[in-house]
Amino acid sequence: MSDERLRRYQQAAALEETSFSAFALRALDAATEETLRRHRTITLSEEGMGAFVDNLLNPGEPGERLKRYARMHRKMVSGR
Amino acid sequence: MDDRYQVEVLGSQTKRDFSCGVDALDRYLLRQASQDHRKGVAVAYLLMDTETERVAGYYTLSTASVRSDRLPENMRAKLPRYEELPTALIGRLAVDLRYQGQKLGGFLLLDALQRCLETSEKMGLLAVTVDAKDDRTRAFYEAFEFRPFVGEEHHLYLPVAKIKSLGR
Numbered sequence: 001m002s003d004e005r006l007r008r009y010q011q012a013a014a015l016e017e018t019s020f021s022a023f024a025l026r027a028l029d030a031a032t033e034e035t036l037r038r039h040r041t042i043t044l045s046e047e048g049m050g051a052f053v054d055n056l057l058n059p060g061e062p063g064e065r066l067k068r069y070a071r072m073h074r075k076m077v078s079g080r
Numbered sequence: 081m082d083d084r085y086q087v088e089v090l091g092s093q094t095k096r097d098f099s100c101g102v103d104a105l106d107r108y109l110l111r112q113a114s115q116d117h118r119k120g121v122a123v124a125y126l127l128m129d130t131e132t133e134r135v136a137g138y139y140t141l142s143t144a145s146v147r148s149d150r151l152p153e154n155m156r157a158k159l160p161r162y163e164e165l166p167t168a169l170i171g172r173l174a175v176d177l178r179y180q181g182q183k184l185g186g187f188l189l190l191d192a193l194q195r196c197l198e199t200s201e202k203m204g205l206l207a208v209t210v211d212a213k214d215d216r217t218r219a220f221y222e223a224f225e226f227r228p229f230v231g232e233e234h235h236l237y238l239p240v241a242k243i244k245s246l247g248r
Binding site: 040041042043044045046047048049050051052053054055056057059060061062063065066067069070072073076077 | 085087142143144145146147148149150151152153154155158159164165167169183186187189190191194206207209223224225227229230231232235237239241242245246247
C-alpha cells in the first residue's frame with residue numbers, strides 16, 4: 001500500500017473520529033454486506049441440496065388456497 | 081376490486097405517504113427502491129390504487145441462486161452441469177395499512193409468482209425464494225406452500241414447476 005493511500009485512509013478515519021482499524025473493519029463490513037446482497041446465494045449442504053432438487057422435480061399439486069388466490073389474481077389482472 | 085388496482089413497475093409514482101406498519105419497508109420504498117432499480121439489483125412493482133393514485137402495496141424481485149459445495153446424487157443425475165441453480169428472490173412485499181385486510185398481500189404474492197413463471201420461460205429459473213425474517217412473514221409464505229431449505233430454515237422456496245401447474 002502506498003504512503004499516500006494510507007494517509008488518505010487515516011485522514012478519513014480521523015474525520016469519522018475513529019481508529020484506522022475500526023474504520024477499515026467498518027468499510028469491509030459494508031463491502032461484504034453489499035457483495036452478499038448482490039449475489040444472494042444460498043449455500044446448502046449436500047443433504048439440503050438433495051431435498052431441494054427432489055422437491056423441484058416432484059413439487060406436488062398446488063393446494064386449494066394457492067389455486068383460489070391464483071384464480072383471484074387472474075380475475076383481477078384480466079380487467080387491466 | 082377488478083380495475084381499481086393496477087400493478088406497475090416503479091417509476092415516478094408518489095410514494096411519500098406509503099405506510100405499511102414496518103418502518104424498514106416504508107423507508108426502503110421511499111429511499112432505496114429507485115436506487116436498487118437503477119443499479120439493476122432489484123425491480124420494485126407497485127400496486128397502484130387507480131382511484132386515489134396511491135401506492136397500496138409493493139414487492140421487489142431480483143435474481144438469486146442456490147448452490148452446494150457437494151452435489152447430491154439426484155442432482156448429478158438430473159441437473160449434471162450446474163453447480164448453482166438459478167432462483168428468483170422476493171426481497172420485500174408490503175401492503176399499506178389503509179389497504180390491509182383485503183387479501184392484497186396474497187394478490188401481490190401471486191402477481192410476483194406469475195411474473196417469475198413468465199421469466200422462467202425466457203431464462204432459467206427453478207424456484208422462487210424468500211428470506212422470512214420473522215414468524216409472521218414465515219406464516220404468510222408457508223400458507224402459500226413455500227417450504228424451508230434444509231439447514232437454512234429462514235429461507236423458504238416454492239418450485240416454479242408448482243406455479244406452472246396453477247396455469248396462467
